[in-house]
Amino acid sequence: VTFIGASTDPTKWGFRILANLVDGGYRGKIYPVNPKGGEILGWPVFTSVSDIPETPDMAMITVPPQQVSTIIEECTAKGIQSGVVVTAGFAETGDEKLEQELVDIARKGGMVLVGPNSQGIVNTKHKLYPQMPPIFAPEGHVAIVSQSGNIISTITRQLITRGFGCSKCISSGNEADLHTEDYIEYFANDPQTKVIASYVEGVKDGSRFIEVARETSRRKPIILLKGGESDAGVKAVKSHTAALAGSDAVLQAIFKQTGIIRVNTIYEMIDSALAFLCHPLPQGRRVGIIAAGGGWGVLATDACVKAGLNVVELPPATTEELNSFMPAWWSRGNPIDLVAGIFGEDYFKVIETVMKSPVIDGIILLGMMPALRPIRVTPTMNEEDKKRMQDDIDTGITVAFDRIAEISKIYKKPVVIGSELPALSEDFTQQLNKTVAAKNYCCFNMPHEAATAFATLARYGEYLKQR
Amino acid sequence: VTFIGASTDPTKWGFRILANLVDGGYRGKIYPVNPKGGEILGWPVFTSVSDIPETPDMAMITVPPQQVSTIIEECTAKGIQSGVVVTAGFAETGDEKLEQELVDIARKGGMVLVGPNSQGIVNTKHKLYPQMPPIFAPEGHVAIVSQSGNIISTITRQLITRGFGCSKCISSGNEADLHTEDYIEYFANDPQTKVIASYVEGVKDGSRFIEVARETSRRKPIILLKGGESDAGVKAVKSHTAALAGSDAVLQAIFKQTGIIRVNTIYEMIDSALAFLCHPLPQGRRVGIIAAGGGWGVLATDACVKAGLNVVELPPATTEELNSFMPAWWSRGNPIDLVAGIFGEDYFKVIETVMKSPVIDGIILLGMMPALRPIRVTPTMNEEDKKRMQDDIDTGITVAFDRIAEISKIYKKPVVIGSELPALSEDFTQQLNKTVAAKNYCCFNMPHEAATAFATLARYGEYLKQR
Numbered sequence: 057v058t059f060i061g062a063s064t065d066p067t068k069w070g071f072r073i074l075a076n077l078v079d080g081g082y083r084g085k086i087y088p089v090n091p092k093g094g095e096i097l098g099w100p101v102f103t104s105v106s107d108i109p110e111t112p113d114m115a116m117i118t119v120p121p122q123q124v125s126t127i128i129e130e131c132t133a134k135g136i137q138s139g140v141v142v143t144a145g146f147a148e149t150g151d152e153k154l155e156q157e158l159v160d161i162a163r164k165g166g167m168v169l170v171g172p173n174s175q176g177i178v179n180t181k182h183k184l185y186p187q188m189p190p191i192f193a194p195e196g197h198v199a200i201v202s203q204s205g206n207i208i209s210t211i212t213r214q215l216i217t218r219g220f221g222c223s224k225c226i227s228s229g230n231e232a233d234l235h236t237e238d239y240i241e242y243f244a245n246d247p248q249t250k251v252i253a254s255y256v257e258g259v260k261d262g263s264r265f266i267e268v269a270r271e272t273s274r275r276k277p278i279i280l281l282k283g284g285e286s287d288a289g290v291k292a293v294k295s296h297t298a299a300l301a302g303s304d305a306v307l308q309a310i311f312k313q314t315g316i317i318r319v320n321t322i323y324e325m326i327d328s329a330l331a332f333l334c335h336p337l338p339q340g341r342r343v344g345i346i347a348a349g350g351g352w353g354v355l356a357t358d359a360c361v362k363a364g365l366n367v368v369e370l371p372p373a374t375t376e377e378l379n380s381f382m383p384a385w386w387s388r389g390n391p392i393d394l395v396a397g398i399f400g401e402d403y404f405k406v407i408e409t410v411m412k413s414p415v416i417d418g419i420i421l422l423g424m425m426p427a428l429r430p431i432r433v434t435p436t437m438n439e440e441d442k443k444r445m446q447d448d449i450d451t452g453i454t455v456a457f458d459r460i461a462e463i464s465k466i467y468k469k470p471v472v473i474g475s476e477l478p479a480l481s482e483d484f485t486q487q488l489n490k491t492v493a494a495k496n497y498c499c500f501n502m503p504h505e506a507a508t509a510f511a512t513l514a515r516y517g518e519y520l521k522q523r
Numbered sequence: 524v525t526f527i528g529a530s531t532d533p534t535k536w537g538f539r540i541l542a543n544l545v546d547g548g549y550r551g552k553i554y555p556v557n558p559k560g561g562e563i564l565g566w567p568v569f570t571s572v573s574d575i576p577e578t579p580d581m582a583m584i585t586v587p588p589q590q591v592s593t594i595i596e597e598c599t600a601k602g603i604q605s606g607v608v609v610t611a612g613f614a615e616t617g618d619e620k621l622e623q624e625l626v627d628i629a630r631k632g633g634m635v636l637v638g639p640n641s642q643g644i645v646n647t648k649h650k651l652y653p654q655m656p657p658i659f660a661p662e663g664h665v666a667i668v669s670q671s672g673n674i675i676s677t678i679t680r681q682l683i684t685r686g687f688g689c690s691k692c693i694s695s696g697n698e699a700d701l702h703t704e705d706y707i708e709y710f711a712n713d714p715q716t717k718v719i720a721s722y723v724e725g726v727k728d729g730s731r732f733i734e735v736a737r738e739t740s741r742r743k744p745i746i747l748l749k750g751g752e753s754d755a756g757v758k759a760v761k762s763h764t765a766a767l768a769g770s771d772a773v774l775q776a777i778f779k780q781t782g783i784i785r786v787n788t789i790y791e792m793i794d795s796a797l798a799f800l801c802h803p804l805p806q807g808r809r810v811g812i813i814a815a816g817g818g819w820g821v822l823a824t825d826a827c828v829k830a831g832l833n834v835v836e837l838p839p840a841t842t843e844e845l846n847s848f849m850p851a852w853w854s855r856g857n858p859i860d861l862v863a864g865i866f867g868e869d870y871f872k873v874i875e876t877v878m879k880s881p882v883i884d885g886i887i888l889l890g891m892m893p894a895l896r897p898i899r900v901t902p903t904m905n906e907e908d909k910k911r912m913q914d915d916i917d918t919g920i921t922v923a924f925d926r927i928a929e930i931s932k933i934y935k936k937p938v939v940i941g942s943e944l945p946a947l948s949e950d951f952t953q954q955l956n957k958t959v960a961a962k963n964y965c966c967f968n969m970p971h972e973a974a975t976a977f978a979t980l981a982r983y984g985e986y987l988k989q990r
Contacts, residue, residue, distance in 0.1 A: 066897050066899075067866065067897055069863065072897055072899075075899050079899060079900070079901035079902070080901075080902065081901075081902065081903070121852075144852055144862060144863070145851070145852035148817075148852075148854075149851075149852040149854075175863075188863065189892075190898060190899060190900040190901075192900075192901075192902040202818065203818070204816060204817055204818020204819070204821070205816065205818070206814075206815070206816025206817070206818050206819050206890065207816070207818040207819070207822075209816075210819075210943065210969070213943055217949060255818060257818075257821060281822075283818060283821035283822055283825065284821055284825065285825045285828075285829075286824065286825050286828035286829070287828075288824045288825075288827070288828050288834040289821055289824040289825040289828065291824075291856065292817075292820055292821045292824045292834075292854075292856070292858050292860075293821055320971075321969060321971050322822075322969055323969065347673075348673070349671060349672065349673025349674070349676075350671055350673070350759075351669065351670070351671020351672070351673050351674040351722060351724075351750060352671070352673050352674070352677075353759055354671070354724060354750035354751055354756055354759045354760055355674075355748075355750055355789075357753065357755045357756040357759045358750065358751065358752045358753050358755075358756040360755070361752075361753035361754070361755050361756065362752075362753070367755040367759075384612070384616075385588075385611055385612040385615075385616040387615075387616075387759075389758065389759070391759050393759075395611060396536065396611070396642075396655065396672075399534065423673065425656075430533050430534055430539055431657060432533075432539075432542050432546060432657060433546070433657040433659075434546035434547075434657075434659075435546070435547065435548065435659040436548070476677065476680055481950070481953060482684060482949040482950055482952060482953035483948070483949055483950035483953070485949055486948060486949035486950070502677070502788060502789055502790065504787075504788050
């Protein structure tokens, strides 16, 4: 990788992005370029691209806007075939001519470009992290392409918090040369990628986008967050990435036709991605809700109905079987309220009883505490006791997830969990998230999140069947 | 406090709730009652209520449903004036007669009842935590009344995670005697309470509810989450708390008329509560968005428009002043994209420049990183370096919040922040949340959360003006 515009000034992106490339542990060679020469972060600085002793695979470019064309010319002369232009100040500020010039020079020289106005790219497998923020996601199966760099940062941080990682991140910027659809096409064939997450402000080549999305959706889910829904949002988009946001109604039709999963918030994007990574697709929309708390059951029911799921009546056989071991005052309906009276082995028995009903396509399970031994926390307990108790919870949770995953596998139906992980501190939550993620399982926080995730799985399952 | 139905079995609520009462550090006397006598958790057990040597202020009741009436009779004979009935198996399972019996006996004896089917209550000032889950929220200014106990747990945990606490929590259960509106009326006059959060499945005395809500809303905001919006949800409510959910359209009209702030999710409830605790009310709906990332600005703009806010044009004077120090390629519009080119002192200068514009009623600020010194994180950095760097971030964040709070105070307009706190681990996030909360400030995660919170403030401000 050559880094053109390398700097020793720690406040400049020419230093900060280079530092992330170095710090991230990239194992290949790095060739910083700056007319001043010298050394940066242990790497000798070349005064020009032509001086580099071999042909780099990729050029990171952070020089001022007026110099980018010249640099790209030098890169093509050197035989470099791909470049990431971080530099901003092109179409998004009105200079479309300068932007087109870059593309023309690059194409003539056989070079493809990411950006301009890109935050950088990430390839976790190669420990390649030349991007603005110092975020080093572990390897994972979510590929991200986003017309906003900061939204990549948010998505990545959220994935890490939940115990997950990603395969590739592309901050596509103004998309002067390569477009979102080009990256999606690449992700479709990328063995590291199982789910594609994309933030899009506008699509430049509509028909190709549709073609690629349709082709990709039958193999991997594409989750899309659209920026610029409102008139004010469209205006903001114009000055952000110069994208033409287009009519939202038209886009909505395109999304439906191509199987794209549209989400409304970044939270929904993360929840959907984890749902696809961790759960089988349900055969339909009929959901059984099991709640260790009546209020959670009510909220999940409302959210399910809103999301188009069917909270079906339990068949008599299921109700009868539950009667045999549920407390006398249980609700005898769906949602199944555990009425603060079901613990331990019975908890799993409820799940299995509902799961085997032929009218149920999957379960939303709210609350994990009944699976654990009762705990006594005190506000004044010492660190040692806290640690011991957390270990106890941790073991219990691990066993519970194993049991639930097993039931899900036997019946080939998803069990989507909505529960706060019972951690004594945020630090433990992080640890628990990792434990759960290592089992390729996930845990949503809130009832409405579990419902939305289930609905996403169901809709994608229906799309695949229609195809 | 007398605890009737006390148990030594750690799997029973008669032990677990009592343990939370003891562990929570309640400083008054505790009188466990169980016919078997003995000692539990260091307190001698009385074989009957009549044997207690003084008149307790309150009775916690966890005996089986058929025994509750008798116990209440004994309590009234003893002169006890308030009771919390945890026991379930009354109206919610169809036994309305048994439930009415409790109320009749209690009223005849001059005793008020919480529940039945209550999870318990909390009063943080008195360290009184007799409730099912071992959650010990610190003192704070949010009062919670909820027809679901588990939703109280979720709200409380979320408040704690964000660094906040609560004043009182009431799990009102079936509301056979005291209703949601009674608790709201009490909270209206409670000096510890600044914001009221309520989860409601149904209202039993509509006209009194409206009267109390109207009277309370002019003094303190009431944030309400309604369970049972859908037909399936209404059915779930019936078997949960036996509440009559009523027509959602009618309720919506009532909420509007009474100034109640209706939220759709628990996240929105928490965000709204923190917004009220930490921000002044804006004078109108005109918002300035400052984003350290174009995508965040676009998403916030869409969310603002959806929430009924007005992302106004910047007046020429503001644009000109910003021109004087913003990078040449800045967007010259609202949202104001900091285009990865504004750091340190200039960051606060942007905030102040926008703040002083007369067309702006408040600011949504996305991203805190530009306020901090550039940092170099590496995936392999040692614990000591991590700690040192986090201290550095922590200090920077503290200073930044102070500066922003000061600007907010000078111009008497809210600056609602949406930013991931730049922490190196979840543990530090918790710490940062506490630091921020200690300053009576809060930080939302996502652009749409900041927008929703701002809109909530604006709507409540309008309601107060109309009154």
